[in-house]
Amino acid sequence: MSESSRKQLARWHLILGKFSQPQFPNSLTPEQEQMAAALEPLYSRSYQGRGVRQDARLEKGSLDPSQLNVPRWLNEIRELFPRQTCERITSHALERYGLTELVSDPEILDSLTPSTELLSTILSLKGQLGNEVMGAVRRLITQVADDIRQRLEQPIRNALTGKLNRFQRSHLKHSSNFDAKSTIRRNLKHWDPQRKQLIVESPRFFSRVQRHLPWEVILCVDQSGSMVNSVIHAAVMAGILASLPLLRVKLVLFDTSIVDASEYASDPIEVLMGVQLGGGTDIGQAVRYCEQLVVQPRRTIFVLLSDFCEGADPRLLLSACHRLQEAGVKTLGLAALDETANPWYDEHIAGQLAAHGMEIAAITPNEFAHWLAGEIQG
Incomplete structure (x- = not known):
């Protein structure tokens, strides 16, 4: 052999x-x-x-x-x-x-x-x-949070902090900024008649102009064990959103108790160091708490991140969500917020919330940023 x-x-x-x-x-x-x-x-x-x-x-x-x-x-x-x-x-x-x-x-x-x-x-x-x-845990959280942030921050900022300025060129080469008409016009001299192809030697891109976002985003995050990947991404997402101008972020974590982590919304490391997964779930209580945080309902977006496995009376949850919508708050229920968006959740409760007007989805952070931008733009 x-x-x-x-x-x-x-x-x-x-x-x-x-x-x-x-x-x-x-x-x-x-x-x-x-x-x-x-x-x-x-x-x-x-x-x-x-x-x-x-x-x-x-x-x-x-x-x-x-x-x-x-x-x-x-x-x-x-x-x-x-x-x-x-x-x-x-x-x-x-x-x-x-x-x-x-x-x-x-x-x-x-x-x-x-x-x-x-x-x-x-x-x-x-x-x-x-x-x-705990020192090693903090180092791990820092490394993972920084890695996620590096992947997500620029696309999220692009989605939320600017719209295309079609009168100014940009050196930022991204497909979402591509100026097709200007590119064709600028490169017509590179037309190859034999191959019948336009050779693009100098692609053109739009710049972006910043717009003010006088909105408040309330992230209400379920600490159930099944939600751990989404909790990690929500903490990083909150940090990115909190760094945007004139966008205020409230961050609430819950199981059967409630932790208002809004003070640390800009710091995903501190948020994740304080996370306690497991235990029961009282979603309705958390939503009622978040009702008290609303100052300008028509400029507020409420995002409930949960597996929707309600341990308390679901009627209290449904009525609290209904009151938010009646007041003019935009509401979104997320069964997952991570880079796979492959959730397990209680479809019955989620269906009831959808019937009461809450949009239900399982999306990636980039998709969430585009949804958020769409809601803000109206």
Whole structure:
């Protein structure tokens, strides 16, 4: 057998785990045997609950998933695998298999690759974490929030702070600013008669003029566990909106209690450090609280971000939303506000709110910005 075939066989053995042993006997080197032994207690958890019997020959305390010694296992992983592979394995351990022991050590938490998925997991566990890891949690929140903000801020600002100025050119080259007529006129001299094509050497773009937005946006955000990705994006979105001129943002977080985080709306890091996911849900109580925040109803947009799983009397929720609409407040119910917009929510309650006049949607932050701009422009 060639060396490349042996390596390929070893990879399949490591991927398939102990169940490949009868098909691939003696396919691993001693070091690869150590790798397989280190991977087995984690990835064999995928078979639990599927009717697959654990090997009775496993020694107690060795490969049995229920006997995994997390600190010792982590040391083995670090010794056996490259850093990038080690980070991926530890991320799987936390996000897929719920090994919460991993985040009790700030060094481990700092070593994980920041991502929205990792932050979602950490926020879900935050109530169980000790003070010694809160510095690492803050660093993770900062990295993820900054990453989301860098992706979203410019498109959102473009949507909300300016309209096209068709009398002034711009060096900002974006498809939404493209001036087709001026581009064609300026490049007519580059017409290729043989190919019958216009060669565009100098595309033209409109600039934007700022407009004042004397509007108030109230973001009412459900802290249910199912909403964690949307909570993260809502916190970043609130920070971006709060930085826009003459646009006031109120931020309210709720479960069965209410936290008015409006003071920190411009700081997503502080907002997310204060998030407490889980518990019951009283949406109606939160909406009634937000009613009190309305100063100019016809210049107010109320956004309810929730899975609509109401734990209290839904009639109180429906009547509160109806009062907002009757007063002239524009209302939007969001079942999701993240970059996938793929929600799970109570369709019955959402349908009742829609029947009472609230627009219901699951959208990305960019889509929300364009919706918001449309409502403000009237």
